[in-house]
Amino acid sequence: MRRQFPVRALSLLLASHLCATATPADEPLRLKSLQRCGDLFAATKLTFCLRSEGLGSETPRVLLAGQPLPAEQIERNGETLRLRLHSRAHASGPLWLEQQQRRSNPVWLSLGGSQVRAAGPNEVATNMDGLTTYVNLVSVIIEEDLDALDTARQLADKYDAELVGAIAPLNTYQLRLPVSNLTERDALVLRLGNEVGVDAVVIEESGAEAAERDDGDKKPQTSEWAANRFLDAVHYYRQRINARQAPVETEPLRIGVIERNVDFDTPAFADYLTPCKADERRTCLYARDGDAPDSHGSSVAGILAARGQEAQDMGFLSALDGVGPGFEVIVERNSDAGITANIAASVNLVEDGVRILNWSWGIHRIGTLDVEGEPVDSLLRSGIAMSGYEELLEEFFLWLRREHPDVLVINSAGNGSARSGRDDYRLPSSFITEQLLVVGGHQLSDKRELPVEHPDYVKKRRSSNVDMRVDITAAACTRAATRDGKAPGEVHCGTSYATPLVAGAVASMLSVNPRLEPEQVRELLRRSAMTIGADFEAAEADDLTAPILPSERNYQLDNRDVGRSARLDMRKALELAVDSLQHRR
Incomplete structure (x- = not known):
């Protein structure tokens, strides 16, 4: 005698299957962030971290300048993708995702080497002026007549700091300092600023740079x-x-x-x-x-x-x-x-x-x-x-x-x-x-x-x-x-x-x-x-x-x-x- 599957269980299973298969296709596919990650100083083998929303269970196609990236260059972890590119095989261009007849917004992927890191929530503090400031991330601008990267590495070794970012065309390099508070930071910044070959030290304040805010004046009702x-x-x-x-x-x-x-x-x-x-x-x-x-x-x-x-x-x-x-x-x-x-x-x-x-x-x-x-x-x-x-x-x-x-x-x-x-x-x-x-x-x-x-x-x-x-x-x-x-x-x-x-x-x-x-x-x-x-x-x-x-x-x-x-x-x-x-x- 054939055993019958309970009707209620069958309904639940079918509903669950429909949700699992239909929901991703109904959700918009959006690319929320794209940044260089891993070794920011790598010259040829570059890694990018991409965060998306609306991904289904399958790994999406990733297209750069209209050409799909090989599957072996893509690593997925939930809604996050890691892309491994070779600078000689690609050029800067628009990048987007495709999955189940859906297409994400295109973003610009730059192979340029100028990359800096943002401070995390535990890496900022409030200074004496009441402004939020980075505690352990600063940038040094090296004098033009020096080998800027070599000088930055020497400074990192001298002060037990880590070289984490760079804007090489501007002789600017970002350091993560071995400090835990603003007093220690300011003391180390003072020493860095007095080093031979250091033109200036850049301190970030107020976290991510806010845009020019709405000016608050009376607003018109018609187009100007x-x-x-x-x-x-x-x-x-x-x-x-x-x-x-x-x-x-x-x-x-x-x-x-x-x-x-x-x-x-x-x-x-x-x-x-x-x-x-x-x-x-x-x-x-x-x-x-x-x-x-x-x-x-x-x-x-x-x-x-x-x-x-x-x-x-x-x-x-x-x-x-x-x-x-x-x-x-x-x-x-x-x-x-x-x-x-x-x-x-x-x-x-x-x-x-x-x-x-x-x-x-x-x-x-x-x-x-x-x-x-x-x-x-x-x-x-x-x-x-x-x-x-x-x-x-x-x-x-x-x-x-x-x-x-x-x-x-x-x-x-x-x-x-x-x-x-x-x-x-x-x-x-x-x-x-x-x-x-x-x-x-x-x-x-x-x-x-x-x-x-x-x-x-x-x-x-x-x-x-x-x-x-x-x-x-x-x-x-x-x-x-x-x-x-x-x-x-x-x-x-x-x-x-x-x-x-x-x-x-x-x-x-x-x-x-x-x-x-x-x-x-x-x-x-x-x-x-x-x-x-x-x-x-x-x-x-x-x-x-x-x-x-x-x-x-x-x-x-x-x-x-x-x-x-x-x-x-x-x-x-x-x-x-x-x-x-x-x-x-």
Whole structure:
């Protein structure tokens, strides 16, 4: 007699089987983090640790630049994968996972050797200024005339430290010190700083570098991008590039955005989960997946690459799809090791061919006063930390000038209503170099009946940092993405969001004329700029930007724009970039 299986048990077993097989296919496959691990100093045999969500029981396919990695190079432990690559067999490129007809978000895997480690929760402490600081991880900058790696190893041996990270092009090496508290650290840092061959010691404060926060001022209810002629620029590019008479040849461009992640569960970014090739004349976005549609990274990247039904809902570069040459937007952060990680990521991206870096971040020194004499309370660092960061940034820009003179860094001026050019109180916007362009923020005035070109159409956003070091201003507010894509997102404001407007405009200009040098880009932005503000003020007054000069208005001393602050005109800047092609011939 055949034995019957109990109906209830059979039902439970079937339900369990369905859950086990259906759930992974229903869950989104997301790539949450990707970092170098193992021996960070290995030159050829590289190891990367990848953390994902939504993996099923099978080991997924891992594709780098569209080519699957052999199974023997992949080791799985739960949701974590270890990838073993040989630098001679691969190049930097987008990496993603595929499993059961699902595809993860693509991230950028850089084979660059600049890698630094972040402190764990037990490796930080609160210093006398009330700031969180790394206890046992510091970086040393070695003098240029020495063998930097050999010197760093000697220092590690001398102080019983461990060499754990490096930004070799900047002669910077990260050490794990044998200390357990800040008193021991400070004593050892003092000794390290006095060593022959050590240019500076970099101390990280406040854990992972926070982005420029929302400035907290009153937020608009309507889009402010009209003040920079956003849609006019989109229309001009789409019409002019493919014009029947004298069409314009364009070249693809790679843009680096120093941010943590992007939320791919929002409609604004969901399209990037499908295969993307920049040579198909479209914008491609590579980023780690985040959990918040209104995160800083999502908002900054969205101004460049968000997708929507209407042009006003799209990022500037994605609005050029089908006509533009193809833009690659890489959102990358290296690790959560503060300013040092920002610079390490920037070095790798530049070596990977990035032409523009978007830095929507910056820091103030403790004691910084705003234009009204009140203390600034955002993104503060101690004096000792600022001095180390300043040396690191100086090394970066010296390296850029020497090795990559065509790269342009576009940086937010900051939201402290302070002076952006005070190098002892604000970084990195205070650096004077042709390869750093600084962006302030403006907002619409109450005089909406005026034409967009009128200086009173906009006004300074109260929180924006100011002074002669600011090159240009742009609209400071944007709407965050949402998960359903129907209801409008919350408005975020700050110079962080003005910066990618300028980065997008510059990217389109360089796609038209890639031979433009950083100083020429600045010149075209200033020549094309609309104005904001009152007449020229005394040198010690608080101009929003460097005042427009007669040389920026064809040497017309009586031009009404002379003496006013500069406001981004995206369309006119594009027109001048097209006109510049005639001069190069």
